[in-house]
Amino acid sequence: YGKDFIDGYVSNAVYALTGYANFWLEQNKNLDSVEAMADLAVKLKPDQWYTLAQVAGIYAKLSKTDKALAVYGPEFAKKNWGDQGALSSYASFWNKQETNLDNALAAAKKSVELTSDYYNNYVLGQLLFKLKKYDEALKAAEKAVELVRPMAVKYEGFPVQQYEKLVKDIKDAMAKEKGAEVKK
Numbered sequence: 001y002g003k004d005f006i007d008g009y010v011s012n013a014v015y016a017l018t019g020y021a022n023f024w025l026e027q028n029k030n031l032d033s034v035e036a037m038a039d040l041a042v043k044l045k046p047d048q049w050y051t052l053a054q055v056a057g058i059y060a061k062l063s064k065t066d067k068a069l070a071v072y073g074p075e076f077a078k079k080n081w082g083d084q085g086a087l088s089s090y091a092s093f094w095n096k097q098e099t100n101l102d103n104a105l106a107a108a109k110k111s112v113e114l115t116s117d118y119y120n121n122y123v124l125g126q127l128l129f130k131l132k133k134y135d136e137a138l139k140a141a142e143k144a145v146e147l148v149r150p151m152a153v154k155y156e157g158f159p160v161q162q163y164e165k166l167v168k169d170i171k172d173a174m175a176k177e178k179g180a181e182v183k184k
Contacts, residue, residue, distance in 0.1 A: 017041040018054045049086045077107045084114035118147035134174045141166045
């Protein structure tokens with residue numbers, strides 16, 4: 001009996017709490033208990049970014065964006081500024097939520113600065129695209145494609161299409177914007 005023993009039980013409890021919450025969210029029932037279980041999970045693992053991301057997702061599904069930002073918002077990013085994995089996950093999460101985008105963009109840029117891999121560049125490209133910063137978005141998306149192609153060669157069936165689609169979508173938006181400017 002010691003710290004590792006208790007940590008294991010706490011981790012299992014957090015996993016069960018978030019599983020319970022997600023189950024009832026899918027049923028759209030017991031939503032008060034969903035929020036209570038998410039709150040408890042944060043209390044049990046307040047410094048584990050994976051748990052905070054899971055709980056923020058639960059709060060977001062409950063339309064409690066303020067609570068999601070409280071546990072997994074700008075303060076979280078600031079606290080984890082040197083952790084590429086945490087920042088990448090954070091940027092991707094908020095990109096999907098379509099809120100807190102400026103802070104997510106800062107985290108994505110830092111994540112690429114720490115590790116310029118295909119995924120980090122892809123998330124950066126998505127955020128820049130969403131924010132209509134097309135030139136920067138295209139550079140990041142093209143870098144993601146360049147970096148992901150060797151993965152497709154190494155691992156048959158590796159999904160490259162989503163990366164290439166982002167490049168195409170950005171180019172289409174740029175052409176549309178340019179066409180709109182010409183018509184004025």
